[in-house]
Each structure stands twice: as structure tokens, then as C-alpha cells.
Amino acid sequence: MTARMFFISVALAWLWMGNPVHTFGGQRPTLMPLEHPKIITRYRIEVTLDPHTKQLKGRERLVWLNDSDDIVRELQFHLYLNAFKNVDTTYMSEARQNGRGFGRGINAFDFEHWGYIDVESMRIADGEDLTDRMEFIQPDDGNPYDQTVMRVTLPEPVPPHGEIALDIAFTAQLPRVFARTGFHKDFFLVAQWFPKIGVYEEAGERGRAQSGWNCHQFHANSEFYADYGIYDVFITVPSNYIVGATGGLPRQKRDNGDGTTTVEFYQEDVHDFAWTASPRFIRVQRHFVAKDQVSDEDIAEMMRVLGLPRDQIELGDVTVILLIQPEHEDQIDRYFRAIFTAIKYFGLWYGRYPYRTLTVVDPPRGARGAGGMEYPTFITAGTNWWAPKRILSPEGVTIHEFGHQYWYGLVANNEFEEAWLDEGFNSYSTGRILEKVYGPNHYYEWFWGVPIPGRRWLEIRLPRFPFVGWGPVPLGSYLQYIPFLDWQRRWSRYIANARLDPLRRAAWEYLNADSYRTNSYDKPTLLLRTLENYLGEALMARVMRTYHRRYRFRHPTTQDFIDTVNDVTGLDLDWYFDQVLSTANTLDYAVTEVSSEPVPAEQGVYDRNGRRVVLEPNNQPEGERLYRSRITVRRLGTVAFPVRVDILFEDGERIREHWDGRDRWRTFTYTKPTRVVSAEVFSGTLNPGAANYPILLDVDFANNSRRREPDRLPALRWSSKFLFWVQNLLHQLSMFG
Amino acid sequence: MIAGNQPDAIRPWPVHAVASSEEEIAEAKPGAPRPPWALVKSGFAGANTQLRLACLLWAINLVFALVVAIPFFHLLDESLSRSLIGQRSLRFPDANWLIGLLNSQRSFLDSLSATLVWIALFYMVLNALVSAGVLEILAGGSRFSFRQFFQGIVRHGGPFLRLFIISLVAYFLVFLLFHDLLEKGLNALSRDWYSEAGAFSLYWAKNILLAVILLGTVMIFDYAKIRVVLENSPRAVLETAKAFRFVRHHLRPTLLVFYGLGLAGAILTLAYLGLDALFAPTSLGLVILGFLVQQLYMFSRMWLRVAFYVAEMELYRERGH
């Protein structure tokens, strides 16, 4: 470290940022709640979009703080756009192997429009040229074709807690929208677009053994990780373009007099920056006014549940900007209702949304790969022009992507390594809101642009017409909407893929995309809901609030969450997390026996009151008929969990039994003048009086209950429908006979 | 050679074609073709006199469907009848039960699907033969008898099977041109469209075109079968070509008769759907009632199939010479 470099960088920081409100110090983060993150990176980027060549020309000044006690001799950068440079990049080859990447799979990639980024020059601000010191590295897989990570060896190291300022010039060629970023005609969604510095972590930070850069390659199944910073971005586009970006409301707008306009966006306390531009957006701006959206009862309820004072519950106002396709204009209100609902409940549950704006982008037809993605204060959703109300089409994705402001944006785990901490926590939260506010969704399948109610249940793999390749041909679906709750949809993927991988592993190390999704979205939702049912809603709410408060503006790990759970509940729940996070074992409890037999009449030789009596079966008193009922519950899966058994008798009596679920089976027997009707297993609960909930991680719900006497009516009802359906199919086909 | 088997013997008017009003009598004179709507009515009347034929078609259909429905019942019985999830699945299938079943019984359902495909193929072949018997009876104009029915199968079974194979080639070509190739073209055309509604209309226009052409092909093969029976001709290729020419020369009446009867089918289906929406089968009585309604609907479709043949045969008789 030279004193000169340190001086320059600190001076630059002052010049650019005005009065920084953030303190730079050497202390390790404590677990006191933070109002603002520690600012590690400061970007000032000027970028010009050429709508014809789909190129970005950028000049970036980056000030990076070495927030460690180490001497840092090299820097590492993400060059994400290079993932789309050729078919041999790590991203593209993984997408091909998986059969799918983000969005619609590799077949959706436009092989005529590759994407890449060239760093034309890099120099220390007013100092040495580093361009010749740049080299590509592949820390994850050694793939020589992958250029998504770049290393720059510094002529002089950055000292502990020192800063370095760099001037970088780059040209980025956008791909046609495939995965998140790119163009489609005159629509641009510009994300992962600039040379972005990795995260330098000290030994011990997030449990790592040695200090070093955390800068993973771009994988088909992974998202991102970055330090908090400040972004000041000047975007130049044709003057007729409407621009939206992280930061929301432009700080200034300048007509350049050459048909272009430059718009400045500025946002503090975030770890990424994305933007969009298109001349075709309808821009709608509305305000989330907290006092109108959140009632006193809502606040009182949360104060009671969380045990927090009013000022920690109350929400702030947010300006929401919706950039929507003209064809979706009739869904503007649906979008805003979803956004406001999300701002309200995420705010009440986890803490107020700390930014002043939120921008929501609705991508056009042909650019769906850009939809359903989160960036700080900026999300992309998506819908169809034909969106029946009972299909929660813009709502689900909008609430989910907003939720990432909390799980990813504010609690910024490493998405490469522990995707479940953002996607899983967010899916859990999204599902709760959807169920609370919207009720069930409905199954449907798209059929040439029409959502047909139902879900495929018979299909056959036949040669694809006209006999090129093989494909599933739907033979039948229920032609009726089947209501389902969000967790049920997740459960359907979970049971299919639960055994593929343990949940705890890096995103690109799962067997395939289905396993990644199941372990990042579905299983976490179910395991958190299972935990919630066990702990009770209020205690779970305190767990989640505490976790969010502790790690807002920080980078927590799975262990941090487990520690928080144990801390808040006062329990040791490691037995649960060990089973569901570190193994691919499954949970399945089943009621395997429900029977009632008349207690046999006394028969034989008995010694009574010192006398010997011989009893015959036919000299018993009448009206004393007793039954012995047996209910057996078995643990068919490997995972053990406390269960409650709910037993119903013919006289209406209900008995609740509790079992720790550890043995392989447990039998309950009763001798009563009445017979058992049925028995059902539910989740055990901390509070024995709590309602019955299924154990959502159970992979088979049909065997969770059993009747003593079978009831064939449901089977008759659905098989007669099936018969009718086959009759129609045959008759229809015979038309061609 | 028996009398009825002479080649080119034009059969007498079927008894059921006797018109019921003076107006119709005026139009029903040989040599003065009746308008399509009268033929449609006449088709209904003819089907009414051949209820046993419709019964036979319905019974065959039911037996074939039972072959896959019975194993399906056992599957559902196994998974639903002992579980409380059954009660929760009466109105809608419980999502967890349905998904769990699809997941755990995947291989069973796959083999059921495969069985269904084979049964459907067999049913189609059998249906080709059955229509030979049906048309023989309709051509004779007499009441249903198994003797005549099987005589028809023996007499025209060969050409009908050949017609079946020719029709498969025809349907393949129709799909290739108006589904596969056309869709590829539309994909390329609409790839850069912003408008979802525009693309939607485009694909649905294609689907409607495909349906119209498919139904037109079905109709041509109906007339080919009628020609084989009425002209007592074993030459399937030739009769297909002649049927095509017949339809081309009488496009308006053939289409009107075909779509008139098709409309009746659509109304029938709507009526069924209306009835079906009236109640959810949540008790044994209602399940049985639902079953009866479904079977009545299936019977009506068979009856309608007979009406198609009757009306088309009369149209051909009036204009085919």
C-alpha cells in the first residue's frame, strides 16, 4: 500500500459521494441491527445504449474498500455476460446438460445473438494501467472456455482497510433475452452487465477457513453474491425510450441534443444495479401510503405477536413505478394490488422496506426470459394478455420478486453457495401471503395461448409428430380447475425430486435443474412451514423477524439461521435441521391399522374371590358389548418427527395421542363400548392445544389416514368419470376409422 | 350369386326415409334432391328407426372403455377407499392426493396409457369393420339383424380396412401440412411479434383451418364407404377418388349436412355439460345418476353417428348418379 493511493481513493470517495453517511472502520460486524450496510463498493458508471447494435459502451469508476485485516494483492471481477459468449461456457454447457437453464432452456437461446463483455482498459485512477494484468480464471470448474471471472494482479497491494479506485472502460454486447438479461427488438433488460468486483472474505467470515475472494463463475443454476455499495449510473438512450432502473426516480435527466437523453439513477445500500429501456412501456406511478394500507389493527396485531414497540412495526411510504406492456394495460390494478400487498406483509412481518422506490417491469412477448427476476429496488414480473383471475398469474411472480428485496436484497446470503436462504425463505414468505390474501390458485395448462383448466394425469411418450424425436402426448387432463395452495404446488415437485440431493450444497452441484429448484425453492418452503406448524405461528414469526433483523444488510449462512432458531425458541432443533438440510432422506408416516374387534367373552377357568369358576361364552350379561380397537402408526421414511394421532370413535369421541415419532411404529389400543371410525396423523406441535396440521414434508398424504371401513364412493365417482372420458376418446378416434 | 348382391344394383329407398309432411313429400320425389336441412331431419328419423344399431355401437364402446377403466377403479380403490383423503376428493380431487398418485403410480399410469393406445388402435380397426355392417343395414333399409350386419362385414370388410389405411395416410398428410409445417412457418413469422393477441389469433386460425380440413377428410371417407357399399365396389382407392370428386361437385349440400349434424352434436355436448354442472356427485345416488347421464350422452353420440350415415347416404343417393 502506498500512502498516495490511499489518499487518492479517500479523496475520490469524498468527491463523488458528497458527505458519506457511512463510517468505514475495521470492526467486525456485530449483531446489532443495522440501519445501513457497510459500504464496500462505490460505482459510478456512464453507459450508452446503441439500440441498433445492442451494445453498451461503458466507463466505470469503482472504489473498493478492503474491509479486512489482510493485504489484498489481487482483485477478482465477475464478467457475467461472457456466459453467453459461446456454447462452451460453463453456463451454456450446464444449461445444455440440464436440458434447461433459467427460463425456457437452452433451446430458447438465439444462437445468432451471442452476449459478451470486453474490458477494454483498466487502470488505477490517475495511476498505473492494469490492462495487461487482467486474466480469466475459472475457480469452480477449470473450464478454459469460461470467461466469467477475471483476475487482476495489482502492482501494489491494497492494505488492510484501505481503498483502491479503478477506471474501467468496457463494451458489452447484449444477447437476445434468454436468461434474465438482453434485448428483444427495442426492449432491453440490462442486468449483470458491468465488470463487477467479487467479494473478499476473511478467514472465519461465513465459516470459511482461509481468506480469499469469493467470485464464482456464472452457472446455469445459480444466482449472485456481492457486497453492499453505492451506485451512481448515467444511462444514455434514444430520447423516445422510457428508462427504469435501480433507484427508481431519476436524479437528473439531460437532453443531449443528438436524439439521445442521459438519465441519472442513484441508489445507496444495495449490492447490484439493473435497468430497462424501451419506447413501448406504459409507465404508471403510484404511491404506497403506509397509513392507508396498514390499519391500526394490523400494527397492534404485529406488536402483540412480535413483542416489539410500535415504531419498529410501522411502515414507510414507497413510490412504485410499473413499466407495463400496452397489451397488459387491463392488469395494472392487479399488479399494484399484488405489489402493495407484498410491501405491507413483508414490511409487517420482517421490518419496513427501507428504500423509497420500487420499479416493476412487465416484459413483452418474446422476452419472457427477462421476467421473474429480482434486483435491488427493481424487479421483473410478467403476465399473459389472457390471464383469468383465478390464475394468480401476475400476482404470484410479482409478490415473489418483491419478496427478494428482503431475502437477497436486505438479507444478502451467498446465492451461489446457499440458494435456499434466498429462494427458499422467499418462497415460504410468498406462499404465506398468497394463501392469506388470495386463497388457492388453480391448475391449468397452456394450450396455444389459452389456459385450459386441469392438469395432465395420463400421458404417453410417443414419437413427436411427424416422428422426429419423442415427446409426452397428453392423453387426459381433468377439464376442471383444481384448487391448490402454494405449498401444494411445491410439494408436487418435492415428492418427485426429494431424494436427489441433500439441500446443503452449491447451486451448480445439484444433480440437475429439477434438483436445484426442489432444494432451493420447494423443500425449504415445506421445511419452514413444517417448522412453523411445530413451533406455532407466533413463535415462528419471532424467529423470522429476529433472523431478518440480525442479518439485514449482512451476509448470513445456514448456520446463522439455525443458531437464531435455537436462540429464539430456547430449544435445540439441530435434530431437525440435521435431517432435513444435510440428508436427502424423506419423511413418511402412515396409519397402517385401524381395527375394532369385540372383546371376546370370558371363557374358561378363572380364580375369583378365592373360588374357581368356569365361564361359558353364552352366559354373559347382555348390553355389555366391548370392543378392542387398535391403531398402528408406522414411520416408513427415514426422517423422524413428532406426530399427533387423531382418532375418531363411532360415538363421536376424538382422542389425540402424541408420539415422538422415533421408533419404527407405535400401536394405540382402547377398550370401549364403541368402535373406532378412523385415525389420522398430523404434525406434532409444541403447544398440545394447537390445531391439526399435516406434516408438509410427508411424501405420501394418502396413507396419513385410515378408515376402519372402506368407502368406495370416491373411487366410483372418479373412475366412472374416467370411464366416460375413455369412451369419448375412443368414439372421437373412431371418427378417423 | 344372390339377387341382392348384384353389382350396381341400386337399392330401394329405405323405409325410414318416408317423409312426414306434404312439403317434404313434394321435395322427396326421386330426381328432385331435397335441401340439406331435410336430409338432416331424415338422418334423425333414420337413426330413430335404428336404435338397436346405436345400442350395439354403444355396447362395443363401453366394453372397450371398461378394459382400461376397471384397472383404474382398482387403483383408485386402493389409494382412496381406506383414506380420509377420499372424502376430501369428492368434489375436486384433493391436490395432494392427485399429485401423490401421479407420482407414486407413474409406471402404472404409463402402462395404462400404453394399453389405452393399443385399445384405441384396435377399436379403430374394429370400427372400420363395424361401419361396414352398419352401412350394409342402412343401405338395405331394413331393421337391424345380426345376420345382415355380419354379411356387411364379410362383404365390405376388406375394402373398408383398405379405406382405413388410406385414410391414415391422408390424415398424416393433413397433419404434416396443416399442423406441423404450417406451425413451423407461423413460428418463424410471429417470432418477433410483440402482440400476444396477434400471435394467439394466428395460431387459432391455424387450428380452425386444421379442424375444418380434418373434418372435410373425414367426410370424404364417409362417402367413400357409402360408395363401396352402395356401388358394391371393392376398389378402395378408386372409391376414395370418386368420393372426393363427389364432395367437390356437391360441396354445399355435403358440407351443410355434415355441419348441420355436427351442430346437433355440439348442442348435445353443451346439454351434457349443463347437466354435469348441475350437481357434484357426492352421494351414491348422485354418482349413479351421473353415470346414467353420461351413458345416455354416449348413446346419443352413437345415435348421431348413425344419423350421419343415414343423411349422407341419402344425399349420395339423390345426387350421386
Ligand SMILES: [Zn+2]
Ligand atoms: Zn426467486
